[in-house]
Amino acid sequence: MRTFTGEPRLAEVADGVHAFLQPDGGWCLNNAGLIAAETGPVLIDTAATEARAGLLRRLVLDATGGVPPALLVNTHAHGDHTFGNAAFPEALVAGHERTRQEAEAVGLHLTGLWPEVEWGRVELVLPQLTFTGPITLRLGRHQAELHSFGPAHSGCDTVVWLPRERVLFTGDLVMSGVTPFVLTGSVSGLRAAVGELRSLDPLTVVPGHGPVGGPELLDETERYLDWLTDTARAGLAAGLPPLAAARRADPADFAALLDGERLVPNLHRAYEDLSGPPGGAGGPSRAPVDRLFAEMVELHGGLPACHA
Numbered sequence: 200m201r202t203f204t205g206e207p208r209l210a211e212v213a214d215g216v217h218a219f220l221q222p223d224g225g226w227c228l229n230n231a232g233l234i235a236a237e238t239g240p241v242l243i244d245t246a247a248t249e250a251r252a253g254l255l256r257r258l259v260l261d262a263t264g265g266v267p268p269a270l271l272v273n274t275h276a277h278g279d280h281t282f283g284n285a286a287f288p289e290a291l292v293a294g295h296e297r298t299r300q301e302a303e304a305v306g307l308h309l310t311g312l313w314p315e316v317e318w319g320r321v322e323l324v325l326p327q328l329t330f331t332g333p334i335t336l337r338l339g340r341h342q343a344e345l346h347s348f349g350p351a352h353s354g355c356d357t358v359v360w361l362p363r364e365r366v367l368f369t370g371d372l373v374m375s376g377v378t379p380f381v382l383t384g385s386v387s388g389l390r391a392a393v394g395e396l397r398s399l400d401p402l403t404v405v406p407g408h409g410p411v412g413g414p415e416l417l418d419e420t421e422r423y424l425d426w427l428t429d430t431a432r433a434g435l436a437a438g439l440p441p442l443a444a445a446r447r448a449d450p451a452d453f454a455a456l457l458d459g460e461r462l463v464p465n466l467h468r469a470y471e472d473l474s475g476p477p478g479g480a481g482g483p484s485r486a487p488v489d490r491l492f493a494e495m496v497e498l499h500g501g502l503p504a505c506h507a
Contacts, residue, residue, distance in 0.1 A: 204222050204223065206222075207220065207258075208220055208258070209258045210411065212403050213364035213366050215236070215341060216235070216364055217262060218230055218232055219246075220410065224377045225458055226313075226458060228247075228279075229244065229407055230408060230409075231246065232405055233259055233262060234343060236338035236339050237339035237340065238269070238339050239338075240259065241268060241269070242259065242287060242290060243368050244280040245281060245286060246283040246507075247318070248316065249320050249321055252282070252285070256287065268289065271287050271290035272294065272345065272359060273293070273294040275301075275353040275356045275357065276294075277309070278309035278321075280371070282309070282323075283321075292327050293330070294328075294329060294357065295357050298329075306323055312492060313505040318507075330347075344362065346358050346360060348391070348395065349384060349388060349392070351384045351388040351391075352383075352389055353383045353384050356371065357370065358370060358396065364402075365402035367399060369396065369404060371406075372407070373407065373416050374409050374416075375406040375408065376457060379427075380458075380465065382464055382468075385468060385471075385472055386428060390428075396417055401413070404416045427465055427469055430444060430466065430469075431472075434466065434470070441463055444466055446498065460496075460499035
C-alpha cells in the first residue's frame, strides 16, 4: 500500500542535497531536486503549475538562506518538470540539446490535455545552456555528473548523479509506486538506460514521481519493462492492436501502481520497438502523442485525474 501522502516538501537526502517531493506522484505531481552548494544552489527540474513552482521557490529560498538557484537543470522536456522554469529567472537553465528541441516543439501542449487544471501563468523557458555529452559540475564540496540517455522516457533524458553521496536524480527514467511511462521515448531505450544507471551503484534514488527509494526502484522498473515487452510480444503474435492487448493484459504485481492506464501508450511504443529498428524513436510509423493519449483515456474510461 502507498503511504506517500502529505503536502509538497523538501526532504534532505544527503548533506546539502534535497528532494522536492509532491505526493502522491500521480499525473503532473513530479519530484525535483536541490543541491545547496557553496558555489550557488543548483535546482534539478521545477513543477507543472505557477502555484506549485511558487511553492518550490519558497522552499528553496528557505533552505538556502534566501539565495536563489544559479543553475537549473531540466532532466527532460515534459511540462511537469519544466513549466516552472519561469519562477527562477535568476537561474541559467541547462539541458541536453535534444531536450531543448523537444521542449520547443511541444510547447505548452500539456496544458490542453487537462484544461481543468489551474495552470496559472506558465510560459516556455527553454534551456539557454545545452550540451550533447556528459558534464561534471564542480560545486565546492559537491560534485554532480550529468549523464544523458535516449530516446527512453522521452526523446532525451538526463540524470544528475552525485558520486560522493551516491545520490541519483533520475528524472522520469525511474518512478516509485507509479507506472513507468514511455510516451515520447522507447521501451528498449528505457530498459538500456536503467541498466546504465545500475552501473553507477546508487545508494539513494530520487525518482521523477513517487517516494525516494534505493536501487530496488531500478529493479522494479526493469521488471515492469520486461512484463510490458512480453505483453507486447503476445499482443503482436495474436494480431491485437495495443488498446485491445492492454484490455486483455493481466497486470498482476503491477496493478497497484498509480496511473495504470499508461499501459496502452507504453504498448504502442513496445510494438514499435519490436517491429522496427532498435530504439524505435523517430520512425515514420510512430503513433502521435494525441492518439496515444486518446486511447489511454479510452482504456481508463474517462480522463485520468490530474491534481496538479
